[in-house]
Amino acid sequence: MLIVKIFHSIDFLVIGKKIFLHFLKKKSMHVWFFFIFILLSFNFPSTSDCKNLEEEISWNVFEYKLANGLKILLLPDNRAPMIISKIWYGVGSRDESPGKTGIAHFLEHMMFKGTKKYGLKVFSNLIKKSGGSHNAFTSFDYTGYYEKLPSSKLELAIKLEADRMKNLKLDPTEFELERKVVLEERRSRVDDNPVNYLFEKLRQKSFTSHTYANPIIGWEEDLKKISLKNMESFYKRFYVPENATFVVVGDLKISETIKIIKKHFGKIKSDGSFKRKVLTEPPQKEERSILVKRNASLPYFAMAYHTPNWKHPDAAALALLEYILSGGESSRIYQRLVRKESIALSAGAEYRYLSYDTDLFYFYAQPSGGIPVSKIKKVFYEELKKITTFKVSHSELERAIKGIEASSVFSMDSHYYRAMMLGRSAVCGNWKIIKNYLKKIRKVSPEEILRVAKKYFHAKNRTIAELIPQKAK
């Protein structure tokens, strides 16, 4: 993900290869702060002429659960002779203990280091010579591993994932080598990227007791001292069938797939005792702020409000607020900051609808050259004042709903995203979150949007972060 974009603008130079690289570079992709939350759901279109649309693309998910607790979600789609298999573990940086931040992501790296049965480097070799690709990602709430394969090779992915759920070999030499790799990853993602550094600090300041305060990749000092023993017990605790969801999307047959999954995962024992810790964050009582000095040529502004997630009745209105404020070029924030006044290079908002615990609603902007952060801040406050004082018009609301509908169908076009959304929803609660999303969105009224905006967008509930550029040495 980090270097792949360098040469993106050279058209037609890399036929085919482009696609391949895109996947390759996602090694250990984090669902980072700007991960675009493409939420899918395809019921109840608002206009009558798209009744067909509803019929054609409704989720046709098959759900199953093994005796050991492993959840299975299958979604047949035979447009191409391929499958995406993704296994999701309910473990992320959220589940780490103090002093051991980054261990979930570090373990994700170690999961490629072989088992008793399939030694070092065998995993990647087996997948790739079958015409497959593979990768993994870690987030606050989950860790996921995927294989993209010709459909005839599905069993290989299932077999390998079942094997490394239980039999990972944690070798001390490999562990030390990988620690270095993770530290390099941190350097390029955070140390040499002032905006990501700023967001790291913003989250740290926003949460006082919840582990959401910690970065997914971990604090450098923790990464340096995590021990192999720590990792062994972390692995044993979280990599159990009851804490996993296996998702397959693509050209598959349901009964056959279930049979193969049973064959390989069925033998993994489980004592049924697994539970994820309950974590809470006390309500924020006063405005917080933080200044960050970094080598950079331009300042940056970001702020975050505590908001509930999908579980809460206010969530649909918050999702619409996100879209109305920043969901496109005609959205309020983008229009004012980027288009109309040209004082920002980019600007937007992001609401964490799909999370395990209550999370944040972000606003951010990159000021244009010579524009002070104060000017940007003022516009944000003016826009928030407006949205917490006046109702949005019906036409603006309708445009937002239509836009969300269309982009939902667009993202349905990719197997990868469908598997992503199914898995994420499952780990954060239930896969049906995505199925019910549009239904909830369509019920929201202008009055409700006003009420919800007032409830959360007030000074006492926010944390402000500002990047102050430092001269390079």
Add this chain to the structure above:
Amino acid sequence: MQTRFFRIIVSLLLFSFFLLEVSAYANPLVFEKDLTQNGNILLTKSSSQLPLVTIRISLHAGSKYEKKELSGLANITALTLARGTKKRDALTIEKLNDELGGGVSFKTGHNFVTVSAKFLKRDLDKGFELLGDLLNNPIFPKNEIRKNKIRLYGKEKKRQFSPNYIAKKSFLSSLYGDHPYGRLIEGGSKTIKRIQRKDIVNFYTKHYKKNDTVFVFVGDINKEKAQKLMKKFFSKWNTNRLNIFPNILSPLGNETKKKSIHKPFSQTTVLMGNRSIKRTDPNFYAARVMNYILGGGGFESRIMKNLREKRGLVYSVYSYFASGIENGYWFLALQTKNENAELAVSETLSEIKKIKTYGVTIQELNDAKSYLTGSFKTKFDSSGRIADYILAIQRLGFSKDYPKLYLKKIKSVTLKQVKNAAINYIKKNHFIITEVGNKRGKVQE
């Protein structure tokens, strides 16, 4: 549920019948090609499984047609297309585009401008009318040009702290010198400042609404509907053949040229490479197999195994052939903490030397071929990818059955060809190494 399944089965049967296909799924790369009366090319791939249509329009309007002094002109022209037409102002366009799902975008490359769009079937007529309006009737308002310029200046300034950007800029300029490929498509603030509205209008007049534009439709649309839409909105594009002038590459020396740029980053970003083969070269397939083994195969590649798995020097290292229509280059990119940069570079060079001297093993060759052929059919899992591939086949001048040919060519690559590809296409002649990082010891915290 049963009726749904039944419907799917029936539609699949019908689909198979029309295409005379045996398999349960349609080959994603089978498409229809037509020439329009005014000399444009229409490629259609029908598939009705999702109610959406993906569109690509490719025009000869890339940055290679601009003068060096006005570098960035092609890009700003494309950017300003959607900022006002005879009947719509910028905000009206943005509102309509958002309502359609925000699917319209413009991308400028060295050779072409590509317009991308995605519409729900229900919005197709509305969306295509918008595309027609943007491409046929732009008015390039002065104020919108000004705003686009402000953004471009800002982006450039911001990137002064992006290691990738700094490295790329220097690398390309060392590689191509004065050739347009050696310049950034966005241009630089000096040249952007010079661009006047009349330059944009001139560029538009010269490079848009011409023949040899390629239109690609993928999704829930048939050829007749695509033809109808084209006729309605693009039939007036004149047939004057665009004079495509070749850009001559200046000759380069034989030495390795190393350039180090000091910036206070915690890592050093290294790009290295050389001019190399174009995509239509018959040896391209051997080169691709070779590169998979050397640095393009992820964890299967030698350089990744050495630098990351054996030594823990890097998180990311990869190489590829950026092989294009007119020429191409091979390049490799890595990032490592400053004090390891020297070791990472020397280990990379020794891997290059090794493959040039000893070639690869039969096992490596077979594994690479298995990956490249086996993964081919998994790549086309979205209509955007199918559209891009079909467009590329057309622009490179390949025939409709190129996908089959590609697989055949990859399968036929020999050990000797792989070794020769390493000898002929990597670290040959003018080899560039660009490093961006802290050259004065540790970063001050």
